[in-house]
Amino acid sequence: MNTLDLLVKNLTKLPGIGSKSARRVAHFLLKADGSWVHELASQIGNLQKNVKKCEHCGNYTDKSPCPICSDPGRDRSVICVVEQPEDINTIEATGDFKGLYHVLTGVISPIDGMGPEELTIGMLIHRLKGGTVKELIIATNPTVEGETTALYLVNLLKKSGLKISQLASGLPAGGDLEYADRLTISRSLKGRRTLLKAEEGLRSIGILNKEKPLF
Numbered sequence: 001m002n003t004l005d006l007l008v009k010n011l012t013k014l015p016g017i018g019s020k021s022a023r024r025v026a027h028f029l030l031k032a033d034g035s036w037v038h039e040l041a042s043q044i045g046n047l048q049k050n051v052k053k054c055e056h057c058g059n060y061t062d063k064s065p066c067p068i069c070s071d072p073g074r075d076r077s078v079i080c081v082v083e084q085p086e087d088i089n090t091i092e093a094t095g096d097f098k099g100l101y102h103v104l105t106g107v108i109s110p111i112d113g114m115g116p117e118e119l120t121i122g123m124l125i126h127r128l129k130g131g132t133v134k135e136l137i138i139a140t141n142p143t144v145e146g147e148t149t150a151l152y153l154v155n156l157l158k159k160s161g162l163k164i165s166q167l168a169s170g171l172p173a174g175g176d177l178e179y180a181d182r183l184t185i186s187r188s189l190k191g192r193r194t195l196l197k198a199e200e201g202l203r204s205i206g207i208l209n210k211e212k213p214l215f
């Protein structure tokens with residue numbers, strides 16, 4: 001396979017890039033300014049080396065703690081729990097949230113072999129035990145897995161004394177936080193609902209088998 005076809009083949013592995021788009025990108029790069037193409041290539045090459053996860057929240061950052069965790073102006077009494085680092089950008093874009101974040105790095109999904117242990121829940125509990133946090137906003141995606149994860153957290157923390165809320169509905173069911181528009185997320189943040197009892201839901205889907213007291 002020649003150089004061009006190899007690049008096209010690799011580009012199709014990117015999310016949202018089909019073979020037609022991949023070919024268009026490859027041809028664009030061939031005709032583009034050489035120094036820019038080199039810069040782009042080196043940025044891609046250095047990405048995994050330079051970008052790490054924040055030791056506190058799991059956000060992607062060049063320097064840990066990340067700019068959000070190290071910002072003295074942020075409200076340390078509220079943590080917004082998200083699935084992935086990119087969800088932080090989505091919520092930050094609304095400008096409505098001034099607290100801190102916690103990235104779970106996924107959701108509970110038995111089909112994909114993702115249990116609560118695979119997520120950063122232990123790290124979250126560690127942060128909560130500091131006593132500064134008073135409220136948790138669960139901003140997992142409105143999918144079955146996202147809801148399952150939210151219910152799991154509610155149940156786990158129900159005796160913690162924390163106020164736990166979830167982004168209000170208005171987000172498209174089965175949708176992705178990343179693709180929801182700013183206004184929807186902004187409304188969703190303001191209209192967040194407090195979650196009360198969630199054990200029944202968890203029992204029915206078999207998540208709640210053993211209960212480990214955390215607080």
Ligand SMILES: [Zn+2]
Nearest residue numbers: 054057066069
């Ligand atoms: Zn951070």
